[in-house]
Amino acid sequence: MQYQVLKKSSFNDFIASLARIEKVVAPVARGYNTFSFQEVKDGQDVAVKYIPTILPPKKYFFPQREKLIEFNKSAGTLEALLEYEKMVIFGVHTCDLAGIQCLNMVFSDKPKDINYLVRKNKIIIIGLECNEYCDQYASCKVVDNHLPNGGYDLFFTELTDSFIVHVNTIYGDELIDKTRLFNPAEQIHLDQLEAVRQKKREIFKDEVKVNHNDLAKLFDKSFDSKVWDDLDARCIACGNCTNVCPSCYCFDMLDNLNLDLNTGDRTRMWDGCQNEPFAKVAGGENFRKTRGARQRHRYFRKFKYPVERYSRYFCTGCGRCTRTCMAKISLKETINALVDSKEEKK
C-alpha cells in the first residue's frame, strides 16, 4: 500500500497511544539475552533490539491451554466456546511472521479450526525487521525468512533516526490514523530502506551447507541416516525444542472436572512429538519408540512433510530449538551432518 515514517523520538508515544487503543504485547527484556512477549504500556518497556523470545508469539494465536468445551453434567449441557482477546502484537520478527503463516495453513486446512481462525483475526500484527543476524543460531536465510514475506498489518524497519513502516492492511492504516505520529515516507527514507535490504543481502548467507531448494531433496534421502543415531544418543526427550518452535502445533486433549464434580471443560494443551508416549497406542505399541526416531520426526515435520502438504518449510529459521536444547543439539549442525553423511555414502 504505502510507506510511513515514525521518528525514533516518537516511538515511546506511539506505544503509549497504541496501549490506550488496545492491549499491546511486545518483546520485553527478561534477564541476560532473554526476552519474552509481554503486555506493555510504554515504549520504554519494549526491547526493540532482541533475539527470538523464549516462546514465539504463537502463544497468543494457539494458547498453551485453551478451553474448547464447557459442560454441566447434571444439566446435561455441553457447549463449544472460543476464548479470545483483542490485541496488537508489536515487534514480530520475520521468522515469527513465517511461523504464524505456517499455523494459518494448518488450522485453515479442512476441517477448519474455528477457534484458531476467529482468534487470529482479533490480533493485529506489527512486524519488525532484523537488520542483522540476531545470533549464531539463526538460519533464516536458508528457509527464506530473513526478508519480510507478508503476514503483517504494519512492518517496521529501523533507519538512522526513524522507523520506516510498510502499511499492509487497512487495520494497520487505522492505527497510523489513530496514533497521529506518522508522516508519509520520502524518497530519502525509501533509499535508506533499500540500503538496509541491500546490506542484508550481503550479510545473510545460507547458514548450512545446502541451499533453499536442495534442503527438501536432502531430507528425501535422509530417513535412514546415521545422524539420527547420534541424536538418539544425545537427546534427553525433554521436549523443549517443540515447546519453543513457532510452527509446532501438536496438542493433547484433557478433560477437567471442577471440584463440584459436575461442571468442567475439555481443554487442548500443547503436546510434543519428543515426549515418549506421544505415538503410543492402547495395546502398548509405540510407533516412535526411540529418541532418534522422534528427533527425525521433528526434523521431517519441518523440512519434508509440510513441503508435500503445504509447499513450504515449517522451519522458520528462528533458532529457538538450538538455543534451548539442553543436549546442545543444533539444527544447523544436524543439517550439515546430513549433508556430510550423504556425501560419505557416494
Place this chain on the structure above:
Amino acid sequence: MKTAKLTDSEYLVKAGKIIRARQMTKIEKLFEISLPGGESLDHEPGQFVMVSIPGVGEAPLSISSSPTKRGSFEIVVRNVGKVTNALHKFDTGDTVGIRGPFGKGFPVQILEGNDLLFVAGGLGIVPLRSLINFVIDNRRDFGKVNILLGCKTPQDMLFGEEVDSWSKRLDVNFDITVDRCEDPDYNGNIGLITKLIPGVTLDPERTFAAVIGPPIMYKFVIIELLKKNIPERQILVSLERHMKCGIGKCGHCQIQNYYCCKDGPVFTYDQIKDKKEAL
C-alpha cells in the same frame, strides 16, 4: 479474556444414547448407540468415531457395525485406559458424546464386483466386521468372499453367533484358527492366521484383501498375500493410532506425511509399504 459461544466447532459432540450394552468378554463390551432424532451416523465401513464422557475424556473407537444397519451403530470397547475404563461402567440408557465419523474407510465402490479376502486377527474383527456385514448385506454386488479369522483361544472369539452364521453361509468361504486351546474336544485349527492363507483359492488379479489385526500380524499376513500374487494396491490395511482430534491437527496419529485420522485409517499396502513407523 473474552469468551463466545461457537456453534460450528469441530469439537462439539452429539449426544449418543446407549440403546444396548453387552459384556462380550471380561475386557470387551459392546455398545449400540443412537443419535438424537434417529439421525444416521452416515459412515463408511472402516471409519471411526471419537467417543467421550464429560470430565473423563475422549477416545477414538472403531465403528463395528455396517452402514446397512440403519438407525444406530455399534462400537466395541476394550478396557485398556481411562476413557475405556469409564465406558465399561456405562449401560443401556446412558449417554456418551459422539464426534465423527472420521477418516477414510474401505473404498466399497472400488471393491464392488471384485473377490474379497478378509483377514482379521484378535480385536481386528471389530472394525473389519463393518465391512464384512456390508458385503454380506449386499452380497450379490461382490465376487467370491473369503473370511479368515484368528484369535487367542476359542473363548476370546467376539461376535460368536454372528461368526457362526457367516461360517454357515454357502456364499462365503470361511475359516478360523486359534493360537491355543486346552479343550480336548476342540477339533478346529490351531496356529497362526498366516497358515490359513495358502489354502485359499483365489484369482489374485480380481481379489482385494482387507486385513486388520495387531501390528505384528500385518507383516506376516502381507508376506503370505504377496506370495499369492495379490497386487500391493489391492491389499487394504487399517492402522491403529491414538488420535486426539480426529481432524488432522493434533499430530498423534501421524505416519510420516500421512495423518492416520484423515488419510487413513484404511490404507493400501502400496501407500505405506515404504513408510517406516507405519507397521
